[in-house]
Amino acid sequence: MPGYELINNSEKKAVNEIFDNKELFYNGKRVKKFEKEFARYIGSKYAVAVSSGTAAIKIALKCLGIKAGDEVITQSFTFIATLEAIVDVGATPIVINVDDSLNMDVKELEKHITKKTKAIIPVHMLGVAAEMSKINKIAKKFKIPVVDDNCEALGAKWGKDKLGIQSDICTWSFDNGKTITTGEGGMITTNNKDLSMLFREYRDHGHQNNPKFPRGRDTHRIYGFNFRTTEINAAIGIEQLKKLNFIVRENKKRYNIYKKELLKIKHLKLRRIPKANIPLCDCIIFSIDDLNKIKKILIELSKKNIITKNVPDAIEWHFAKYWDHIFKEQKISKQQLETKFLKSSYYLERSIAIPIFVKEELKQTTKKARELSQIIKSFV
Ligand SMILES: Cc1ncc(COP(=O)(O)O)c(C=O)c1O
Structure with missing residues (x-):
C-alpha cells in the first residue's frame, strides 16, 4: 500500500x-x-x-x-x-x-x-x-x-x-x-x-x-x-x-525478510506465483491447509495487532461468493454461489495476506516477521 x-x-x-x-x-x-x-x-x-x-x-x-x-x-x-x-x-x-x-x-x-x-x-x-x-x-x-x-x-x-x-x-x-x-x-x-x-x-x-x-x-x-x-x-x-521505482525496490526488501522467516515453517505454503512474474511484493500471502489452525492464527494476530490485507479482513468485498446482489439478474442464489465457488473458498479461507509498508524500518519488519513466525509456529 x-x-x-x-x-x-x-x-x-x-x-x-x-x-x-x-x-x-x-x-x-x-x-x-x-x-x-x-x-x-x-x-x-x-x-x-x-x-x-x-x-x-x-x-x-x-x-x-x-x-x-x-x-x-x-x-x-x-x-x-x-x-x-x-x-x-x-x-x-x-x-x-x-x-x-x-x-x-x-x-x-x-x-x-x-x-x-x-x-x-x-x-x-x-x-x-x-x-x-x-x-x-x-x-x-x-x-x-x-x-x-x-x-x-x-x-x-x-x-x-x-x-x-x-x-x-x-x-x-x-x-x-x-x-x-x-x-x-x-x-x-x-x-x-x-x-x-x-x-x-x-x-x-x-x-x-x-x-x-x-x-x-x-x-x-x-x-x-x-x-x-x-x-x-x-x-x-x-x-x-x-517514487514508483523506489516503492518497488523497498517492497521487495521487506517481502524477502518475511519470506525468509516464513519459509522456515513446516506445512506453510507461500502463494504460488507464475514463473514469468516478478510480483509487486506489496504484501506476502501464506496458507496452511488446516483451516482450524488458520482460524487460531488469525485470532492471535488480531490480539497482537498484526493486520491483514483484504484476506481475510475485507474478503466480503473481494470475493464473488458474497455478491448475490450482483447475480440477482442471473437468479443465482447465495447457496448456489457457495457451491460454485467452493474451490476459491478453499484457497482463500486458508490464506492470510500480510501488508508491507515501504517506510517501515527494516529492523521493525524483521521484528514483525519473527513475531508472525512465532505465532504461526505455535499452531502448526
Ligand atoms: C482489483 C481492483 N479492480 C478495480 C478497482 C477499482 O478501482 P477504483 O477504486 O480506482 O475505482 C480496485 C480498487 O480497489 C481493485 O482493487
Whole structure:
C-alpha cells in the first residue's frame, strides 16, 4: 500500500502550483503529462487518464461495444468494481474460480467461453500476475479481447516487461490503497490507437477535441460520459510516478525478510506465483491447509495487532461468493454461489495476506516477521 505512505511536500508543491497559476480548471496540461509518463513507464503506446479504476474498466468494456446479452469472463477473487463495471454496461458476468495463485484458474477458462463471450478480464490480485501467456493464448484462439484489471499490481513485471502490456487493454487504479495514489484516479493503456481515441472520447462526453473547432463547436461520433480526471490528480500522479521505482525496490526488501522467516515453517505454503512474474511484493500471502489452525492464527494476530490485507479482513468485498446482489439478474442464489465457488473458498479461507509498508524500518519488519513466525509456529 505504499503510495500514500510517501505523500509529502513534492505532491503539495505540485498542487500549490495549480492554485498559484490559477490552472485549477480542466485544461489538460498535467493530465497529458501524466498520461505520457505513465505510458512510458509501462511501455505502452497510449494511456488515457480517467476518474477511477472502476471507470477505466467500464470505459474499456463500453468502447469494445459490450452490451446487454454479452458475457464477460472474470475471476471470483477481485474487488467488486470489476463485476460492477460488467453489469453496468448491461453484460452478464461469468465468474470462474481462482487456484492456488489466487488468480484466475486457467483450467476453467476455455469451458466457460461461449458465442456470447465478448471479453475476458484477468485480475492481477494483490500484486501477483494472472497466467497471462496462457490466458492470452486461449483468448487469441477464440478471438476474444483481454482487458487486464491491473488495479492492484502496478510495478509488477512479466518477464522483462512491465505487467500490463501483454493484453489488448489494461486498466489501472490510483485510489488511496494502490501502488501510487492520486487520491482517486485511474488509467487505461493500450497499443491500439483507435481504441485509445474512443477511450478519450467516452471519458469526455464524446468530445473528439477536433483541432479545427473550438470546444463549444467540437465534433462527436459517440455519446460518452464524464469520467475525466483533474489537473490536481494528475499533478499528484506525476510526483508519485517518480517514487514508483523506489516503492518497488523497498517492497521487495521487506517481502524477502518475511519470506525468509516464513519459509522456515513446516506445512506453510507461500502463494504460488507464475514463473514469468516478478510480483509487486506489496504484501506476502501464506496458507496452511488446516483451516482450524488458520482460524487460531488469525485470532492471535488480531490480539497482537498484526493486520491483514483484504484476506481475510475485507474478503466480503473481494470475493464473488458474497455478491448475490450482483447475480440477482442471473437468479443465482447465495447457496448456489457457495457451491460454485467452493474451490476459491478453499484457497482463500486458508490464506492470510500480510501488508508491507515501504517506510517501515527494516529492523521493525524483521521484528514483525519473527513475531508472525512465532505465532504461526505455535499452531502448526
Ligand atoms: C482489483 C481492483 N479492480 C478495480 C478497482 C477499482 O478501482 P477504483 O477504486 O480506482 O475505482 C480496485 C480498487 O480497489 C481493485 O482493487
